[in-house]
Amino acid sequence: MPVIFRNLRWQLAFWFIILTMTVYIIAAVLGCLIFKTAMSHFVDYELTALTNELVPVIDVIDGHPSLQRWKKNVFKGPFRYLPMIQLYDQDGKLIEAYGPPGIPILFSSGKHTRKDIQEETYHVRVHSVPLRDDHKLIGYLQLELSLKNVDGALYNFAVTMGLIAPFLLVGFGLAGYFFSSKAAKPIEESFAVLQRFMADASHELNTPISIILANAESIEADIENESVKARLATISGSAERMNSLVGDLMLLAKMENSLVLSEKSIIELDKLITIVVSDFRELFKAQSVELKENTLEPAQIFGDAESLKRLIINLLQNALKYTDKGGVVEVSLKTVGNQSRLTISDTGVGISTENLSHIFDRFYRADPSRSRAAGGAGLGLSIVKAIVEAHKGHINVESSPGAGSTFSIYLPLKS
Numbered sequence: 362m363p364v365i366f367r368n369l370r371w372q373l374a375f376w377f378i379i380l381t382m383t384v385y386i387i388a389a390v391l392g393c394l395i396f397k398t399a400m401s402h403f404v405d406y407e408l409t410a411l412t413n414e415l416v417p418v419i420d421v422i423d424g425h426p427s428l429q430r431w432k433k434n435v436f437k438g439p440f441r442y443l444p445m446i447q448l449y450d451q452d453g454k455l456i457e458a459y460g461p462p463g464i465p466i467l468f469s470s471g472k473h474t475r476k477d478i479q480e481e482t483y484h485v486r487v488h489s490v491p492l493r494d495d496h497k498l499i500g501y502l503q504l505e506l507s508l509k510n511v512d513g514a515l516y517n518f519a520v521t522m523g524l525i526a527p528f529l530l531v532g533f534g535l536a537g538y539f540f541s542s543k544a545a546k547p548i549e550e551s552f553a554v555l556q557r558f559m560a561d562a563s564h565e566l567n568t569p570i571s572i573i574l575a576n577a578e579s580i581e582a583d584i585e586n587e588s589v590k591a592r593l594a595t596i597s598g599s600a601e602r603m604n605s606l607v608g609d610l611m612l613l614a615k616m617e618n619s620l621v622l623s624e625k626s627i628i629e630l631d632k633l634i635t636i637v638v639s640d641f642r643e644l645f646k647a648q649s650v651e652l653k654e655n656t657l658e659p660a661q662i663f664g665d666a667e668s669l670k671r672l673i674i675n676l677l678q679n680a681l682k683y684t685d686k687g688g689v690v691e692v693s694l695k696t697v698g699n700q701s702r703l704t705i706s707d708t709g710v711g712i713s714t715e716n717l718s719h720i721f722d723r724f725y726r727a728d729p730s731r732s733r734a735a736g737g738a739g740l741g742l743s744i745v746k747a748i749v750e751a752h753k754g755h756i757n758v759e760s761s762p763g764a765g766s767t768f769s770i771y772l773p774l775k776s
């Protein structure tokens with residue numbers, strides 16, 4: 362499977378997990394809030410109902426409210442499940458209390474009051490109402506209901522949601538990978554058809570181009586007429602350009618099908634670089650660009666020699682193409698951890714930030730006039746990237762206009 366699809370599947374699966382987990386977390390938080398609100402309403406309803414039952418049976422004894430008669434005559438059961446019932450005088454002093462322990466402080470501010478009170482040992486919902494006799498304030502009735510069970514239920518709910526999360530993560534991950542594979546399949550199939558077409562077309566074009574080239578060259582050799590010779594040279598030049606384009610497309614198709622992997626062997630990268638660099642010396646000299654071979658640390662990698670050679674050639678060709686007379690191109694090879702880093706830097710025209718993100722796209726030319734004049738079709742760096750990926754490496758570019766460019770290729774060392 363081509364690398365881009367392997368990445369696409371994982372990327373789709375990753376976003377599917379992120380999306381579903383976000384929805385799950387939002388649902389869990391909302392669930393907690395809804396649960397808490399529902400429980401609060403329920404508690405308030407209970408407190409209001411009890412208040413409505415109690416207020417009419419409160420006696421007024423010596424100007425103070427009292428529930429003693431109610432307790433004696435009406436209520437006989439245990440108080441355990443009830444709120445704490447408290448009666449205060451008009452100054453807020455506790456005068457009677459029934460039921461389980463609570464907080465013996467009046468929380469009313471002269472009006473109906475409902476609030477949650479959190480103290481060290483207690484978390485209670487408080488409901489207090491002012492009591493009047495002939496419009497005169499005689500005291501307060503305050504009910505306090507413990508929220509211990511509500512808090513416990515809420516805690517259990519949150520813990521359960523948290524415990525389910527890792528299982529959901531695995532489930533969503535598997536589902537995400539399964540669905541993304543299904544979603545990517547039609548794209549993969551059309552891509553495969555396109556790739557096959559590209560490979561076949563390039564292959565089919567190869568023979569007629571070679572025939573044109575061979576014939577043009579042989580006629581050129583036989584003919585004396587200079588003007589015809591010049592026209593034939595144009596034909597061979599164009600045919601050669603077409604030949605190299607077809608070669609590039611065939612190589613790209615080969616890379617994307619990972620065919621290069623079958624041709625891997627142990628490569629001494631430093632030696633390979635020395636060979637390619639020495640092949641380029643004359644060309645650089647002819648264009649008055651200095652080619653410096655800096656430290657080349659010995660590095661063995663498991664790869665395809667022809668492709669790696671092509672990678673170095675493409676980068677050196679670009680460095681030369683985009684560096685003016687008097688410029689310098691430097692090549693170095695260093696070991697960084699378990700990777701080998703090949704650096705090719707130049708003092709050339711550089712690349713702007715907006716172009717930097719596109720230079721590895723096929724047929725992309727940041728400076729079309731300069732690139733075309735130098736015979737570039739915008740495939741060189743796509744091939745470099747495909748070769749690097751086929752070797753499980755990565756590429757990094759640092760560049761800015763006028764300040765030159767540095768291409769760093771990281772390839773895993775042979776273990």
Ligand code: ADP
Pocket residue numbers: 679680682683707709710711712720721725726727728729732733736737738739740741742743765766
């Ligand atoms: P081309 O055949 O046009 O050189 P490439 O794929 O090799 O195609 O490069 C894509 C584009 O990236 C080029 O058109 C050029 O604008 C830019 N580029 C590549 N290498 C360099 C470099 N060393 N310095 C400046 N620009 C570069």
